[in-house]
Amino acid sequence: MRRLKNIFRLGVKELWSLARDPVMLILIVYVFTFSIYTAATAVPETLHNAPIAIVDEDASPLSGRIVSAFYPPYFAPPQRITLSEMDAGMDSGAYTFVLNIPPDFQRDVLAGRNPEIQLNIDATRMSQAFSGNVYVQQIVMAEVNEFVRRYRGGDVLPVDLALRARFNPTLERSWFGALVEVINSVTMLSLILTGAALIREREHGTIEHLLVMPVTPGEIMVAKVWSMGLVVLVAATLSLLLVVRGWLQVPIEGSIPLFLAGASLCLFAMTSLGIFMATLARSMPQFGLLLMLTLMPLQMLSGGLTPRESMPELVQNVMLIAPTTHFVDLSQAILYRGAGIEVVWKQFLALLVIGTVLFVLSLARFRKTISQMA
Template sequence: MGPMRSALTIFWLGTKELRSVLRDTVMLGLVIYSFSLAILMQAQSSSQEVRNASVGIVDEDRSALSRRIAGAFLPPVFRRPQPLAERDIVPAMNAGRYALVLDIPPNFERDLLDRRPAALQLDIDATAMVQAGLGASYAQQIILEEISGFLARAGRAGPAPVTLASRVAYNPNTETPWFTSVMGIINNVTMLAIILAGAAIVREREHGTLDHLLVMPVRPFEIAMAKVWANGAVILVAVAASVEIVVRRLLHVPIAGSVPLFLTGTAVYLFFATAVGLFLGTLARSMPQLGLLYLLVYLPLAMLSGSNTPLESMPAWLARILQASPTVHYVAFAQAILYRGAGFGVVWPRLVLIALMGGLFLVLALRRFRLAADAAARG
């Protein structure tokens, strides 16, 4: 009878908490915005692909090969190359009119056919970092392919000693929204779970209802778990809607694995994140204090989770320490399921570690609850 009574208490306290969250229009609006417009804007405004890069071309050769090279720069990666005089290269680059300027010298085609050394000049505006890096790489690949094809037709090309075949897995076109949309959802799960759970405690304290709860015949564990499931349920529903509506339908990102398995893992991670929020809520005496504590916790969790930069690019000692971070394991869990189609047998160790860390923070939060309950009883 004891466990059943405790479960019912948790359920009814949770429904009270759920009503409180749904009545808080500001917080509810933040949840809806974070999993809808915020994901769309993050996915579509932070693209790392080259799009519509402006190209100028100085064609001093005026040969079939030079025209072939100019015609190979096609939308949507590049704009149609614009003819340019050599004397105008520096002024045009200084004015920011072109991201790339290709200078084809006189007799370029003839030198290649006669097997004499030939050189091209590619000027790059490096103030646009994506276009300077990827755009220059694309341009070089286009030029080399056109030259190789031209020489092969002319019977002047020798066989290549090595043929390199590249295959891009899981994201064949390397489209940024496929990555940023899912990572945005993951970061927002962490952010909102901590904020909602922490704010629930601070709000109870500011309204004076926390002291009433602590002197009632309910245990701190029941109060904490009610807030965990109620706030976690709101975020879980928002995540499910965001994956289906925003990621799948609006951004057209294919999901390789099981969405129910992803949501199950998200529920486990929400247990950890809401437990952290509860712990911070027991430390903070006001909303401003909670905001400061939140920044100290959330920023390292998000920045060092692997959602922005891979762990392999971090110092080895830091990457080893971060193996204890549940956020790192949640990011790896989500990528394995949604991108690579992994099953439960692959990801269950990460779920166990996340659950254990969530249990640790729940214990810390309960200790703080008990201290507050003792103080309320003495008062």
């Protein structure tokens, strides 16, 4: 009971220290609110409201059909400009695409002369230019073919492909971006808060006060783990309920308590890793550099942004020792597909084993650091 009281009181001390750190509080609020909103809404379709202008030198029914074929959400309503305005508009960046329909275009098409349409593209807007030129070609060719045939239709294919998009029927990217950012935020803040808590003790000189108290290094470390993990867990819960489900209107299919249970195991592992990194660093700038070297590979190679199946087999096998890999797997299974414990128990077990190993290693390193300071 005395050990439990020490752990509880030391954890409360960590919470009070965090409450008196306005920078960390602002970081927590920002990461679980505006950062998630930005990640969800700043990943639109590759081609979204692309600005396009059309130089219609033909003024025929066919050119009118082509002009009316460009509309949101892929393209902004096309602006009709003259040939003399085309270069100036491209130079100023007003248009990504400018389509120049030459004179007598309809007459040449009906006569079978294979006329050419000039498509000018602002290639500095790389993502829109890369996919947009294909869209423009398909739209123009479809309108020309339908005009020549005098009816809308196409060849009947021998195979009928029935597409069913599961878990995200409308293919809304904000659903993916919001939940992925929550997962990444849990990983990032668990490292930052625990590492900063230990370095803050060293910089303020309060670690020496703890050394003369009747507490063990294990109690100090467990207190930091549960207190900082609790802060991240509460922030993640509020973010899922208020920001993701409330503000962004993203449906969550699975059990939030089950997700939080998995997040708790991930926090156990990541907070232990954060303390280990803090024992290696001597100041917050050094810890920040270590964080960059650690956090970016964990987030990029864990399967959150890119499916692990598309990575080299060596990378897939190496990342199995990272807690974020299993956390991403169970989070996507629960939040996206509504999986139960019978599906994700392997990821839970892996997180428990990895967390235990990291905790033991971090505790050994922490004891060594404490003994050197004493």
